[in-house]
Amino acid sequence: MLWLTGCGINNIPTYDEQVKSAWSQVENQYQRRADLVPNLVETVKGFAEQERETLTAVIEARAKATSIQVDDSILNDPQKLQQFQQVQGELTSALSRLMAVSERYPDLKSNQNFLTLQSQLEGTENRIAVARRDFIQAVQQYNTEIRTFPGRIWHSLMYSDMPIRENFEATATNADEAPKVEF
Secondary structure (H helix, E strand, C coil): CHHHHCCCCCHHHHHHHHHHHHHHHHHHHHHHHHHHHHHHHHHHHHHHHHHHHHHHHHHHHHHHHHHCCCCHHHHHCHHHHHHHHHHHHHHHHHHHHHHHHHHHCCCCHHHHHHHHHHHHHHHHHHHHHHHHHHHHHHHHHHHHHHHCCCHHHHHHHHCCCCCCCCCCCCCCCCCCCCCCCCC
């Protein structure tokens, strides 16, 4: 019986367990993401509330200011000129508020939190990708073993109840697109 241990008789169940373990790691990383992302988003939102209102005001004021077409006719139309000056004043006011915030908080906490969120999301997505890759490799090794000699013989004699494993496939709609985080 000792001679059987060196001929690959145990490869199929060993590789099958590697497939199961690799899939558990994929699920573990998905769970990590499910636990991490909502908590990080809420943390950032809590720290960034004041800065977010200021930044929203700047973005809106900038959009208004750039929506007015500036050409020679604006100088000849007092109403257009007044409208232009008004939106530019709104942008100036919003930028002043932004500068006041940055002067009060030279190292904005939200800046670090946004960087942390970005880093954590990137790290999580990378961990998921690595776990998927490891699963794909484990499935490849298992499937190759039961399709090639001598594993094919052992499979037919002793492990015929162990099927070919399906590999990872993206099943979610738009799985090829990165998830969007909204604040």
